[in-house]
Amino acid sequence: MSDEAKILDRGYRSYEGHRSGVGGAIRSVAWHSMRTVLGVGRPARHKIFPAVSVIIAYLPALVFVGIAALLPVDLVGEEALPSYADYVGFIGIAIVLFCGLVAPEVLVRDRRDGMLGLYLSTPLQRDTYLVAKVAAVMTTLMIVTLGPPLLLLIAYTFEGSGPGGVGDWLVLFVRIVASGVAISAVFAAVSLAASSLTDRRAFASVGVILVLLGSSAVASALVEAAEMSTNVRLFDLLAMPFELVQRIYGETGDFPEIETTLVAGANIGWALFGTAVVWFRYRRLAVSR
Amino acid sequence: MQGVTVITVRGLTMQFGAQRALDNLDIAIPPGVTGLVGANGAGKTTLMSIVLGLREATSGTVEVLGMDPKLLGSRIRARVGYAPERNVLPEDMKAVDFVKHLSEVRGLPRDEARNRASDSLWLVGLGEERFRAIGTMSTGQRQRVKLAQAIAADPKLVLLDEPTDGLDPMQRDQMLALIRQINDEFGIDVLLSSHLLEEVERVCDHVVALDAGQLVADGPLADLIGGNEGVELELVEIADRPRSIDDVADALAASGLDVERDGAVLTVVGPDTDVLADATRDAVAEHGARIRRLSSRKRTLEDLFMEQP
Incomplete structure (x- = not known):
């Protein structure tokens, strides 16, 4: 035993050190919620669904990077590789599935098992609790909305097939980040709103997916079958975030007849509406213990 | 406060x-x-x-x-x-x-x-x-x-x-x-x-x-349940001492103890067990009643609730 070796008398004792306050509580709950959704520290069955969603989101990016690395561009043609804007649409199904998983897991679970009351007995209040949960849902969604295009950008850059100069690279980087944040914000707000209305995770998951797919089906039917104004598409909760992504990348999108300002306004409106639903719901929620 | x-x-x-x-x-x-x-x-x-x-x-x-x-x-x-x-x-x-x-x-x-x-x-x-x-x-x-x-x-x-x-x-x-x-x-x-x-x-x-x-x-x-100890005595009168229960109750009361009578049952409350035990023994011996049952009785929180109107 060296001279410096000591036997420490551990055990329960008082703590006089720094306490992180509300900021630390928000960080901790957000981090814990993300880990929970991704199945970290939980049995294997909880890891399957997030892993499948992440694989669906990242696998095409890896394939495209592989194609770009292994085959000459003049052999496969530039059109064989999707644009960054198209890629987000390409993995839309993974994003929707992930939406159906994330918000219900993050929000419903706490109400169902009573953890909400325990959290509200800490420095967190309802508002700050929701800030933590929104941060968790948005950050988790960005794993599939922001991660794959960033991976493409980095991989293409290393392969020499990325943007031409530093300026173009930075513009593309900002577009990738902006579109990832935008799509995550809208889907987070909508899925949190749906999840705030039920105490059953399965119902919430189905509800999130039904709201997204249902609004899209109804808007399409009204525009195409009932020949209503194209602006009815603004109520298409599934298509509008992807349309906004197209516009952020400077492309015309699937609905060029709708002005970009309207597309942006609709997305901001849906994000605010979803947030307001959650906020009102939690203000009125009775939490006694 | x-x-x-x-x-x-x-x-x-x-x-x-x-x-x-x-x-x-x-x-x-x-x-x-x-x-x-x-x-x-x-x-x-x-x-x-x-x-x-x-x-x-x-x-x-x-x-x-x-x-x-x-x-x-x-x-x-x-x-x-x-x-x-x-x-x-x-x-x-x-x-x-x-x-x-x-x-x-x-x-x-x-x-x-x-x-x-x-x-x-x-x-x-x-x-x-x-x-x-x-x-x-x-x-x-x-x-x-x-x-x-x-x-x-x-x-x-x-x-x-x-x-x-x-x-x-x-x-x-x-x-x-x-x-x-x-x-x-x-x-x-x-x-x-x-x-x-x-x-x-x-x-x-x-x-x-x-x-x-x-x-x-x-x-x-x-303070709520009190420091006083208590005993519950059930007595039996014997033939030649028809008023013995009354006499025991009076004697205990005269000793400064709180006594409540319900038929043959006396509930006696005093400041501590020794005083209570001595006074009870002396009173019963002097007046000739027989003890059928003797149990300690301590005020509890349940009593506190039972006393509420």
Whole structure:
């Protein structure tokens, strides 16, 4: 035993050190919620669904990077590789599935098992609790909305097939980040709103997916079958975030007849509406213990 | 209301529609272990919810650790631990991860939270079990996990809502001993909500009793249940002493003891057991009555409730 070796008398004792306050509580709950959704520290069955969603989101990016690395561009043609804007649409199904998983897991679970009351007995209040949960849902969604295009950008850059100069690279980087944040914000707000209305995770998951797919089906039917104004598409909760992504990348999108300002306004409106639903719901929620 | 208090409540009223859950309460809870007693629906959980800031009272003021929850709620809750009655434990989480997480939420740095989670679980007797998923634990172990998370962030005050719920007698004894220990050894004040009067008598220094939202009693346990000892005597008159029971009662009363008579049963209350025993022996011997039954009688919290109109 060296001279410096000591036997420490551990055990329960008082703590006089720094306490992180509300900021630390928000960080901790957000981090814990993300880990929970991704199945970290939980049995294997909880890891399957997030892993499948992440694989669906990242696998095409890896394939495209592989194609770009292994085959000459003049052999496969530039059109064989999707644009960054198209890629987000390409993995839309993974994003929707992930939406159906994330918000219900993050929000419903706490109400169902009573953890909400325990959290509200800490420095967190309802508002700050929701800030933590929104941060968790948005950050988790960005794993599939922001991660794959960033991976493409980095991989293409290393392969020499990325943007031409530093300026173009930075513009593309900002577009990738902006579109990832935008799509995550809208889907987070909508899925949190749906999840705030039920105490059953399965119902919430189905509800999130039904709201997204249902609004899209109804808007399409009204525009195409009932020949209503194209602006009815603004109520298409599934298509509008992807349309906004197209516009952020400077492309015309699937609905060029709708002005970009309207597309942006609709997305901001849906994000605010979803947030307001959650906020009102939690203000009125009775939490006694 | 004088002296140091950990919770002070003045004119507190909580109204749910037409129902008044708490009715103009004035309570001063001093340091130590305080029992909040009352039947289900008495208003215990509502009072705890208001103290924690989970509910806002209809009227009145509350002060916790000298601070107003409306103004400094987050600061108060960082120093208050809470173990709810309801099972709020995530089944698939390890006990140590759960306690660590809530310690971080209460403001501890990550490393400190990890160390204190282990220390707290060792303290409540779950050191060896701390890496087990909570879903695999028994009811007694889960109650201990709830206690561990309540104390892990070194609170000044812990609120424990029915912490012995679902425990067998041995587990209940151990839990009550732990509650006493966290006050005696670590100076953490405890507000213990329970509908089991006997366990409150065993572990608490101070009692707040509620009934249908009204304050029945608030004071040191010793004052509420009294220092006087008592015996219950059932006597039999013998043929040649037809008034012997009356004579025994008169003799005991003349000795300065409180005597109540109900037929052949005398309830005698005195300052201590020795005085009581000597006076009873002498009176019975002198007046010739026979003792059919003799049992000790101590005033309890149950008596306190039974005496309410």
